Amino acid sequence: MSSDMTLIRGVMAGDETALASLYDRYSGVVYSVAKRILDDQGAAEEVLQDIFYQLWRTASNFDESRGGLAGWLLVSARNRAIDRLRRRKPSEGIDDDKPVAVKSSLESEIAQGELMGKVKGALQGLPETQRATLELAYFEGLTHTEIAQRTGEPLGTVKTRLRSALQTLRQALNP
Template sequence: MRGSTVSLLNAGDDEALLARVAQADPEAFEALYARYSGPAYSIAMGMLRDTIRAQEVTQDVFLAIWRGARAFDPARGSARTWILSVAHHKSVDAVRRARRSPTVPLSDTIAGDVDVIEEAQARVDAGHVRRALEALSAEQRVALVLAYYGGYTQQEIAQRLGVPLGTIKTRIRDGLLRLRSVLPAPAPETAR
């Protein structure tokens, strides 16, 4: 089994693997797990900082991939983007559930803006992503970091920063477009 998984890793791209997962092919699923469990778990750990929850989220992510592979439309984006998006979405949902749960210390929910921004920013580990974020305006960077790494909604960000929602939408749009020009989407080999 392991041998065939390794050969699958060399053969076929992610889109082909995902198409086979859509046909309920367990070997293709194992190959996708081998490729993407690391990135998915890293996202979940970065967001949740809890090995148990991160494992639950990672399992959810792969069950969602197994069940939802048929919904993937290659005309609308790469398999890699789709998988990382599922992983981020599940992690954000888990972070929001954790924030709503009464076991989160009150100090976490009333922490000042600076703490919240620093906490979210601390989740950015990779040097080249940090540098790319530094190429944005401070306003764009804060909005993007709070949204993507902090798991806050646009409304929450607008409220925290005391600026109109429309302004946050604009900062996120412009920030993402800027980011796209300074940080090209990496090849799968550098996903980790």
């Protein structure tokens, strides 16, 4: 199995089969997060295609030392889907689409499955109210105030819940 970086070098050289291999490896996780955010198959497929099309056009700008491809794909999928959900211009997004250092490997299907199980297990371990608050922040890109307005909870309660959820999650996901 070729590494991500070998395939990116192939993409840089204009090799379409290298891009197709990266698509086969990551289209599932990229599409799943876009679908979760947008709840629309067509819109989620547009986000998926936009991301891989950008990878094709700008692979030569990819700097491995700043983080791996998997992190960039996951962050881009979330940011672009939320921009679309909230009808924002990409420049108003929550963060840049810059590389992100994800410590765990996602290059094989087995590794992706194991990590998915770990993340889902960590979220299921949270109290329901904390999990719901974290999901509003992550999958809808809402701020503290927006979550308080959406749920009708006091702002202080929302802040405490989100902070506690993140603390538990960090402990659960640390190697």
